[in-house]
Amino acid sequence: MLKDIVDVLADPVDGSALTGADDYNRLVSETGHSYDVAKQGYVTLASGAGIAHQGDSPEMVTSREAFLSRGHFAPFVETVTERVLDALQCLPLDDAAATPTILEVGAGTGYYLTHTLDAVENSRGIGVDIAGPAAKHLAKAHRNIGAVVADVWSGLPVRDCSVDVITVIFAPRNPQEFARVLVDDGEVLILTPQAGHLDELREPLGILGVEEGKQERMLEQAKGYLVPVGEPELIEFPMNLDRESIAAQVGMSPSARHLDPEVLAERVADLPETMTVTARAQLTRMKKA
Numbered sequence: 595m596l597k598d599i600v601d602v603l604a605d606p607v608d609g610s611a612l613t614g615a616d617d618y619n620r621l622v623s624e625t626g627h628s629y630d631v632a633k634q635g636y637v638t639l640a641s642g643a644g645i646a647h648q649g650d651s652p653e654m655v656t657s658r659e660a661f662l663s664r665g666h667f668a669p670f671v672e673t674v675t676e677r678v679l680d681a682l683q684c685l686p687l688d689d690a691a692a693t694p695t696i697l698e699v700g701a702g703t704g705y706y707l708t709h710t711l712d713a714v715e716n717s718r719g720i721g722v723d724i725a726g727p728a729a730k731h732l733a734k735a736h737r738n739i740g741a742v743v744a745d746v747w748s749g750l751p752v753r754d755c756s757v758d759v760i761t762v763i764f765a766p767r768n769p770q771e772f773a774r775v776l777v778d779d780g781e782v783l784i785l786t787p788q789a790g791h792l793d794e795l796r797e798p799l800g801i802l803g804v805e806e807g808k809q810e811r812m813l814e815q816a817k818g819y820l821v822p823v824g825e826p827e828l829i830e831f832p833m834n835l836d837r838e839s840i841a842a843q844v845g846m847s848p849s850a851r852h853l854d855p856e857v858l859a860e861r862v863a864d865l866p867e868t869m870t871v872t873a874r875a876q877l878t879r880m881k882k883a
Contacts, residue, residue: 595737600740604623604753636733639743649723650702655725655728655731658705660839669831670763670785674761674877675714678759679714685758693716696757696759697720698763699722700724700746700764704736708736720740720742720757721739722742722743724746756777758777759780760776760783763785767784769820772820773820773882773883780881782879785875786809788828790830791874795843798865801844801847813878827878829875832873835871837867841859
């Protein structure tokens with residue numbers, strides 16, 4: 595809930611502290627700015643310019659819920675949770691928080707963050723997503739999640755040196771902001787798709803492929819702010835997907851914005867009843883430079 599994380603949130607306009615008002619129907623800053631809390635329990639923290647980028651549509655969020663609820667990406671979520679635990683154990687004893695604060699950027703419906711909070715004792719989560727439809731789900735995903743709509747490219751409405759671990763799963767990155775909000779020995783865990791991810795679906799469905807050099811660009815963008823911890827970890831596994839799961843997977847991805855729904859439905863109908871599809875991504879751990 596928002597009241598459990600308000601002490602680490604910040605006014606997106608000037609970075610000043612926020613507190614709850616009117617029984618947490620609003621968040622107000624020390625400098626007098628006010629942000630209404632939606633009836634679903636999330637808050638939009640954006641500067642006067644508002645949210646510039648496009649988030650997931652309600653249809654994409656529904657597809658995400660349908661696909662992830664079937665456990666097809668379980669090896670991804672389990673590995674991310676294990677590495678969060680590793681990162682917290684690496685904090686110096688003097689710095690180890692009694693209540694670890696975990697921030698997920700592009701948290702979507704809360705699938706990953708919920709799993710992690712269940713595994714980390716006494717933890718709390720800040721779920722940030724650019725999409726209001728996702729935040730509606732996120733706010734109800736877990737009792738210890740505070741849901742925030744914000745644009746990570748513009749900045750994070752989070753106080754300096756207040757977050758123990760940041761997770762970024764197939765989501766946008768802002769290395770400068772990550773370095774700012776992390777505690778000194780905290781970590782960022784970034785999961786990025788790799789060549790071969792969902793390849794079996796690309797030709798028959800005409801979906802987008804993984805950009806070449808994605809990992810190299812990520813490391814280049816992080817220079818001066820973040821440095822890798824150890825070697826990246828490749829996570830690869832087969833998924834046995836039926837047509838409904840395939841349609842949901844494509845519907846939750848960026849390809850959903852480029853494909854006509856009727857055309858996609860026709861192409862999915864032409865697929866076998868079930869297919870073995872490869873999931874392939876790389877997990878990179880990073881710390882402040």
